[in-house]
Amino acid sequence: MVKTADSSALKHLKIIDLTRVRAGPTCVRFFADFGAEVLKVESPDGVEANEGVIGPRDNYDNLNLHRNKRSLTLNFKEPEGLKILYQLVKDADVVIENFRPDVKNRLKIDYETLSKINPRIIMGSISGFGQDGPYANRPGFDQIAQGMGGLMSITGIPGQGPVRAGIAVSDSTAGNYAAIGILVALLEREQSGKGQWVQSNLLQSMIGLCDFQAARYLVDHDIPPQAGNDHPFSTPMGVYQSADGYFNLGASGNGQYYALCDVLNRPDLRDDPDLQTLKGRTARREFVNQELNKEFATQTSSYWIDQLNAKSIPCGPIYNMAEVFSDPQVEHLGVAVKVTDPNRGPIELVATPIKLSRTPAAVSFTLHAKGSDNLELLQSLGYSQDDIKKLQEKKVI
Structure with a gap:
């Protein structure tokens, strides 16, 4: 793996991205924008039943979520594919995934397994409801967490019924909390030399984001109602x-x-x-x-x-x-960052909303074509062109 983003802040880190949909990619994007070497591991065409759940590969959402990454296609449900993944883990700093807990264990990509391969590995896991407990193996999506975490009960005009937020708040929050946790684990590893398992989930992240409304109930046992556009306790x-x-x-x-x-x-x-x-x-x-x-x-x-x-x-x-995006302060802040996509030409994406004075984030390129880095990456692991051809024929890559 080689450096692929212009920022130098996290260029020493190697990240394996096993995520999909939104919460996981939100987490990974943070590291990619700050210069980490991010390898997006994707299923070969026809392997993943829910592939394309957030639209075509080159739509606005995917281009914004998956910038600054290289792409390797790998079916690690197959023994040969799992072997390749384990080889990558040996040299990585962080693995980030958002499979359901039962899937992760079944595929043998759980933290216990990966930590035996690389004791320094930090694994970031993002789930719907947590890694254990009565709901652990339920599928989880943003709106489900918005409802269960209380947000929909306090959003909207009084009496109109529950209302979802207009953005994927629990997905984004779970992803950002996971990124914070991984950074903490990386700092701790400098002292202990050991990796650890970092977990976040949509449900707890949603409750955490509700913050003072959640504390309002826990401390005063007052159930917050819908307040529309009015602040719960401030006027005007x-x-x-x-x-x-x-x-x-x-x-x-x-x-x-x-x-x-x-x-x-x-x-x-x-x-x-x-x-x-x-x-x-x-x-x-x-x-x-x-x-x-x-x-x-x-x-x-x-x-x-x-x-x-x-x-x-x-x-x-x-x-x-x-x-x-036409507001002068937004323009001054550089919230829209220019980048050239090989298919769509010059476009703008949403810049990382964190400013560092010396090692700022950067968006260098959009999502690589699927599997476009297969040859280089597998050759770096010692596979010959003939080996790679056989892996393609077996649909391992």
């Missing part, structure tokens, strides 16, 4: 309607609220004894929101955003994706 905080649309406002602190009243020229809202505290304003949220919307309806969103920001009152527009 939410979505307000202007003359030409909507915008977000967060002015729940007393100083911010008083400044808001001044901008709106509403001393009555400022001096009302019932509205002098956050608790009082929240108790009269419906009245406060009605009065604010009356004022906001007189001018455009951009007018109010300019006026409020001038007084350091937190607020902002509500964008669609086209508007997101």
Whole structure:
């Protein structure tokens, strides 16, 4: 394996990527963008029943998820394929997978097996519900975890029924938590010289992301309800309607609220004894929101955003994706990164949202053609061209 990304931050790491769908690739992408040598191991055509579950290989999603990786096709359900995988593990730092626990054990790619081959190996496992317990072998997908982790019960307008978030929050969170855990294990290995098994799952990640709402129940035994666009306990905080649309406002602190009243020229809202505290304003949220919307309806969103920001009152527009990427601050941050795909030509992908001053992340190329690195990789393991041809004929690669 050779270095394939421009970042030098993690160039000393060799990662074997056995992941699929979203949570696993989200984890692996972090290491790939920071320069680790990532080898994506994929099933040969016709071997994986659920292949293509997130669309064609060159669609926007796959190109964004699987950049900066090389590709090896390998059917490790076959003994010869498993042998090749074990050879790769000997020289690797990390293996990342998101098979169901029973599948991993059946295929003999579990941590106990791999650690005997390489005691320094760190294995990252991402599952739906954990590696053991009553739900361990259930299939898990993002929306299932959103429901079971409580998010759908607190999302949406009160009374409308459960609502999923518009993005794969439990998938992405489980992937990012796994990446953090792997980094911790890598740092610990510098002291102990030993690898270990890092685990995350969609269900626990979803609960962890709910954070203060989960703690609200655990500490006070208060079940959070749907609150729509209103903050659970802060007012004014939410979505307000202007003359030409909507915008977000967060002015729940007393100083911010008083400044808001001044901008709106509403001393009555400022001096009302019932509205002098956050608790009082929240108790009269419906009245406060009605009065604010009356004022906001007189001018455009951009007018109010300019006026409020001038007084350091937190607020902002509500964008669609086209508007997101035309915003001057988004452009300044470099959130869209340019790359050339061999099939689609010049495109833009979503940049890594972490800035390092000396060794920043980089997106060097999109997903390699499936199996395009087979020859070079297998030859580096000592296989001849004749050996490789036989492996192709047996559909091992």
